[in-house]
């Protein structure tokens with residue numbers, strides 16, 4: 315990606331040596347230092363550091379909020395973004411769903427945390443638009459690869475640490491260490507106190523929790539019909555209501571309320587008043603049809619599946635899911651096991667197979683399932699959804715997991731249009 319800067323002596327900057335020429339400066343970062351020689355050989359105008367870009371782009375003129383954790387990053391980021399906008403601030407958000415500013419989608423999905431220069435470009439756009447805050451998701455890949463190099467965070471948030479991405483991090487110990495490495499500096503931090511795997515520098519640390527005492531503690535809650543809770547921070551005890559469902563979302567809401575309180579210095583009452591306006595995130599616990607009851611969710615980890623199915627366990631559940639190809643293999647049997655323990659019936663199918671054999675992925679999932687009589691295998695995702703809908707009885711819920719708001723299915727390197735919600739609507743003939 316080349317960025318044009320007409321005012322500078324070089325006309326463009328890039329982080330890719332292949333794009334270097336006499337008009338284009340190479341932005342040296344931890345991710346591309348191995349290509350420095352190549353950039354020089356291609357006649358780069360000059361070599362500049364990511365710190366130089368930080369100055370050029372004024373990235374210190376905005377408050378950056380970074381959220382990491384295995385699950386709940388997008389939901390927590392979206393809640394903070396929504397609360398800030400409702401409280402009258404200008405805000406931007408970058409994450410799995412793309413780059414948003416002041417309630418508008420500016421750029422579609424790419425990575426959860428894009429390359430370092432891409433993030434700097436978004437921050438630059440947010441500064442230019444007069445935003446007070448830049449809320450961003452920080453994936454474990456991004457921490458390991460230093461895609462957040464040079465950013466001074468106003469607040470860093472930890473949602474939780476369970477299992478994902480062991481294809482990349484190799485061991486759970488390494489994955490936990492990478493997540494925790496984000497919280498070793500002196501900047502303000504907000505940590506989930508109920509996450510026993512969290513390890514952080516206590517300086518400037520705030521905590522939130524439900525089970526353990528914390529700076530922000532949920533002292534009472536109800537999940538019947540509507541979600542509501544009472545949050546305590548020192549002497550303040552403040553109620554809130556919310557339209558998100560499920561116990562796990564109480565954690566996301568707590569993190570977002572606490573973060574907004576810390577960031578803005580507004581009264582906790584004022585923050586809690588806007589909580590109910592946040593309608594949730596597309597493709598997360600999204601009810602596509604009420605009768606029959608069909609829910610689409612983005613759970614793609616063992617813990618995500620457990621949390622979502624637990625939230626719905628009052629009903630009998632028919633669960634359609636698979637697992638992504640070219641991703642953590644070791645999570646697949648765990649996903650199978652936890653789904654089998656909470657569902658009446660499983661329809662195991664393809665997610666995004668990418669370069670793997672879809673049957674082999676399903677076999678990995680089946681490894682975790684003792685009672686195979688509850689599991690049907692149908693590799694075609696649309697057919698698997700149809701099977702579940704055809705077999706659904708009154709009072710049962712069809713829960714379709716793993717792809718949430720994705721609008722395509724990735725087979726090898728090709729993206730084919732596919733949206734679980736559209737498929738359900740088409741099969742149920744809902745307009």
Ligand SMILES: CC(=O)N[C@H]1[C@@H](OP(=O)(O)OP(=O)(O)OC[C@H]2O[C@@H](n3ccc(=O)[nH]c3=O)[C@H](O)[C@@H]2O)O[C@H](CO)[C@@H](O)[C@@H]1O[C@H](C)C(=O)N[C@@H](C)C(=O)N[C@H](CCC(=O)O)C(=O)O
Nearest residue numbers: 329330331332345346349410425426427428429453455456
């Ligand atoms: C495994 C992985 O994470 N790979 C990422 C990594 O690729 P890489 O290390 O192979 O990069 P590289 O090709 O050596 O390039 C590194 C740098 O050198 C530069 N370069 C490269 C080649 C060259 O000749 N000259 C040169 O200067 C590139 O412009 C880049 O700046 O760095 C690239 C640039 O930042 C990423 O695009 C790429 O993401 C790939 C596409 C990917 O699929 N990543 C996924 C797994 C990912 O990151 N997912 C996370 C987690 C999602 C979540 O849990 O929410 C995410 O943040 O989305």
Ligand SMILES: Nc1ncnc2c1ncn2[C@@H]1O[C@H](COP(=O)(O)OP(=O)(O)OP(=O)(O)O)[C@@H](O)[C@H]1O
Nearest residue numbers: 384385386387388389410562598612613618621622
């Ligand atoms: N706090 C939480 N704890 C456990 N599971 C959660 C939590 N919040 C959300 N989930 C589950 O994880 C799924 C993904 O949620 P969300 O998109 O907010 O997470 P994420 O961390 O951004 O995921 P990704 O790493 O793919 O970007 C949800 O659909 C839900 O199933």
Ligand SMILES: N[C@H](CCC[C@H](N)C(=O)O)C(=O)O
Nearest residue numbers: 614637638641665666716717
């Ligand atoms: N951010 C996650 C999303 C997974 C979504 C699932 N549908 C898959 O393709 O595995 C990842 O890149 O691992």
Ligand SMILES: [Mg+2]
Nearest residue numbers: 387388410426
């Ligand atoms: Mg996300």
